[in-house]
Amino acid sequence: MTIPAALKRAVLRARRDTGFLAAGVLPHLALVPVWAWAAATAARTGNWLLAVSVSAVLVLLGTPVLTAVQRARYRVLLGVDFPRLAPATPERWTWASIAQWLAATRPWRKIGYHLVLGPLLALLELLVLAAAAAGLAGVTAYAWAWALPTGIRQAWFGYATQLPAYTAAGFLLLCALPWTARAAARAEARLASGLLGPSRAQRLQERVDELAVSRTGLIEAVDAERRRIERDLHDGTQQRLVSLAVNLGLALATRPDLPDEAREVIEKAHSEAKEAIAELDDLVRGLHPAVLEDRGLDAALSGLAARTPLPVRLRVDLAERLAPNVESVAYFVISEALTNATKHANATRAEVLVRQVGEVLRVRVADDGLGGADAAGTGLTGLAKRVGSLDGAFRVSSPVGGPTTVAAELPCAR
Ligand SMILES: Nc1ncnc2c1ncn2[C@@H]1O[C@H](COP(=O)(O)OP(=O)(O)OP(=O)(O)O)[C@@H](O)[C@H]1O
Numbered sequence: 001m002t003i004p005a006a007l008k009r010a011v012l013r014a015r016r017d018t019g020f021l022a023a024g025v026l027p028h029l030a031l032v033p034v035w036a037w038a039a040a041t042a043a044r045t046g047n048w049l050l051a052v053s054v055s056a057v058l059v060l061l062g063t064p065v066l067t068a069v070q071r072a073r074y075r076v077l078l079g080v081d082f083p084r085l086a087p088a089t090p091e092r093w094t095w096a097s098i099a100q101w102l103a104a105t106r107p108w109r110k111i112g113y114h115l116v117l118g119p120l121l122a123l124l125e126l127l128v129l130a131a132a133a134a135g136l137a138g139v140t141a142y143a144w145a146w147a148l149p150t151g152i153r154q155a156w157f158g159y160a161t162q163l164p165a166y167t168a169a170g171f172l173l174l175c176a177l178p179w180t181a182r183a184a185a186r187a188e189a190r191l192a193s194g195l196l197g198p199s200r201a202q203r204l205q206e207r208v209d210e211l212a213v214s215r216t217g218l219i220e221a222v223d224a225e226r227r228r229i230e231r232d233l234h235d236g237t238q239q240r241l242v243s244l245a246v247n248l249g250l251a252l253a254t255r256p257d258l259p260d261e262a263r264e265v266i267e268k269a270h271s272e273a274k275e276a277i278a279e280l281d282d283l284v285r286g287l288h289p290a291v292l293e294d295r296g297l298d299a300a301l302s303g304l305a306a307r308t309p310l311p312v313r314l315r316v317d318l319a320e321r322l323a324p325n326v327e328s329v330a331y332f333v334i335s336e337a338l339t340n341a342t343k344h345a346n347a348t349r350a351e352v353l354v355r356q357v358g359e360v361l362r363v364r365v366a367d368d369g370l371g372g373a374d375a376a377g378t379g380l381t382g383l384a385k386r387v388g389s390l391d392g393a394f395r396v397s398s399p400v401g402g403p404t405t406v407a408a409e410l411p412c413a414r
């Protein structure tokens, strides 16, 4: 940066910061008359109760107005915006909810700012402004002296030595102004952000709310993507494989005269096509079964129970369809638990219970197998994570010797 450009920047910055400080003096002193009046009235009449109550009302009424003025000053003159978070006002005004509201908003921070800190900040602002004024007066000392009548100037003892000293001091004060004004403005902004801005608890709450919304959006997007892939595979690849298997089967049935080697190759291709269809079917079901979306959890679970090689007792008690992400998490919990019961438990039967109690969906899968399930396994941790993504609770109970119970509670308020 060249020297004139740097100088210009420093001058502009000093002008902006001093303007900001100057605009703070009056609002920072606004409550001084209130407590001065209260002190004077109390001292004069001895009626402390009247003095304190009247001034408390004035302070309570003045605080929101002064806060708005200060916010505007910081925003317009300094470019600093304190986020304004609407504190959730309690639905019912009970003592507990009022205490909670006060703890979250902490209104005494603002009152403290205007009542106690304000006058101190006004003092700081006046000091910086006085330094700026003294600087200007110093650098123009010769002009002031020349404006004096010649007689007074000649009678001024030390005239020749004092004027250069005033000019030099003024020059130094003006040179330091960009930094002193900046430091004072920064210090004010830091204090104000802690007292006029939202409290740490409010900011954290806001962040938690934002994250909850973005997480729900993310989960819904992932679910929608799974459904799309499932539809594409089902309507495209799976149909092609089915028609390939049908054609191969037709070739075998309609051409009995085929040479043995050719027949063998076609038979192999036919059975591989059928295996591929079965594998793809499993994959598609693992992604997101179409019936779950089309006909709901009850129908999807009936299909799942029918496909499970164990006898499954299924009890579903649902009044209405649930949110798609709740349905899909519940489905995957049950599907994985039944697969585990079949694969690992050596069970003779399983029981699935799905029940909505108020705003919670309770899911429970029990088998009468060997027990000893490892909750840290990939399948079970995957379930815990899925349930956790909906802020639900997940539990596995599987003592050695059995039985094993996998349970989940999913919030399902609409
Ligand atoms: N119902 C059950 N009864 C007995 N043992 C079980 C049961 N469920 C799981 N286990 C044991 O706990 C382990 C972890 O199960 P988990 O479902 O996490 O993984 P997995 O089934 O081995 O693999 P994946 O589910 O990823 O295919 C299993 O390997 C099995 O030994």
Ligand SMILES: [Mg+2]
Residues within 6 Å of the ligand: 336, 339, 340, 379, 380
């Ligand atoms: Mg498993």
